[in-house]
Amino acid sequence: MNKPLRRILSIGILTLFLTQIGFSQSIDKFVDSTIKVDSLNIPTDFKQPYFPKEMFPKVKTDWIEENDSTFTIRTKIIEGTYDEFVVNWYSEHLHAMKEPLLFNRKIDKEIYRFTWLRTFDKPMTFRFEKRNDRYILYWKVLSGAGGYEPGKIEIERLKILTEKEWAEFTQLIGKANFWKMDLARSSIGTDGSEWIMEGVNQTDYRAVSVWSPSKGNYYNACDYLISLTDLKISDKKKY
Template identity: 85%
Template sequence: MNKTLRLILSIGILTLFLAQTGFSQSIEKFVDSTIKVDSLNVPTDLNQPYFPKEMFPEVSTDWIKKNDSSYTIKTKTIKGTYDEFVVDWYSKHLHAMKEPLLFNRKIDKEIYRFTWLRTFDKPMTFRFEKRNDRYILYWKVLNGTGGYEPGEIEIERLKILTEKEWTEFIQLIGKADFWNMDLGRSSIGNDGSEWIMEGVNKTDYRVVSVWSPSKGNFYNSCDYLISLTNFKMSEKKKY
């Protein structure tokens, strides 16, 4: 095989790999030992963002008029930008929950965290961790509102779960194609809710945000975490 052919083949393989994996999300590029944290990896600086800026580019919006005179919003991420407003908003609630950072250090376990910010309802977070053959779900509820001030921790619980429950969740995350979802906020609207999912393991980290999903694989993966708790919640509140 000559050099030219080998080069073309190598480029083709690299292109296919990037298409399958999406944005480079190696934990190596985000690890930062200078971030000040406590013994639980909770930042001691209230201004510390909870997400790497590369994960939240700004999003442009276009209002598109439909045949029935209603409008739909089309979004597009703007490369090389950073949505500081959104990151500060999300981070403020995670700070109030005293949640650990997930991107700043290497870990020996796998974690998924769903942060649920409903405009007029209590902020919640659900953190599912796997370490060896141990599976734990942690959840917290604040007494504020997701679209305004977070308030303080009202509920803090944990539950030991099974390998079967972990596997069911991982299958849902796989169907949602979480590790290849678009960065930034996939859609934007007035009020509603922000569904923020983070994932981290020994090699990778990713975070995505979806506005007010009501169905689909991403919705199902988040809703499954809610179902594993003892919350009694009407379907109307799952917005």
Template identity: 85%
Template structure:
């Protein structure tokens, strides 16, 4: 079962989130394990109502609760990014453009794919943990990087445009049982955004995330791309 959520809008301007008081190391990795990886405004709580239909079946109506914070979701995602020793993307202004796809499958190894552009240099970093996305993250099992071409970057950003990433609903726009969380962050000199889609199997957002997977040497079967 999938629940689709009605979102409310929040400003995505990076100035709103910059916070020099957050303690980080030289790579901008938070030193406090309790530090969330996302601004609180990005993950409001969701209310759920079961509606009885005329044929005695039930449908689910959900909506975002304005001014709240889904601490469980933010902590769940953040726990895995802490284990990956990933940098924060929202707390400081940068002179580059970054997208990070974090892939949390319930029963499979957590992964993250971070693509960066600075001037005419393009790099993809990916990490794999030995835990499970719906349970404990475990420890880093694979950590690699790859120098990309401008063509690689252009093809990826075209997919981002086709997905309309910068106008997608903020935070978590659908939920379900088991499955997987596909979390995409983007940040540049002026803006920051994060969205989470539950178990996509096709479409422009799926294509953008899957393209990052395809740039690595990871061997992942199609049936495991849930």
């Protein structure tokens, strides 16, 4: 095999490998210094989306009958599209929460943010940050409803946590295979809730949304963040 061909094959194999491990979610492709933000990296333009368009492509849906004769809508990504409705919906609530953007600049810490939009209940967000040996959980609750108007900030608190609590959370995130989860919304249903998780570190950014999980590793990771706060939420309301 001649050297040029060997070099081309090597580059091709490397490219495939990087794609498989999530190279396409590199923070470099999302960084945008033209986005107008304040000193806390909160967008000053209410029309600014909170997610890169690549994170939420449109999906096509299929109705799947479950064992109990109910139906669930399963989704399949439509490549090269952008679900503007979903991004605007999610972003409206994050704007109301006065949350920072997570994708527009490089950072020297690691952050996970779970945004919980229940159709008939108060929207909430939980942002867990690690910087060196400091671990902080921030949470906010709005007065509105996740499927309607967001309302205003009703609760805004923070808590200093431990390395052990960070390790327990990231272990759950790892079990959920978060950094390789499918983009877009994994499934869709009437009412219910959107469980949106973002992750960002020095090299990567990712955002995914799961509709109304009731069990599993992804549910456990999100529920763990709720458990670290002083919010009292019954199991019935964890939909």
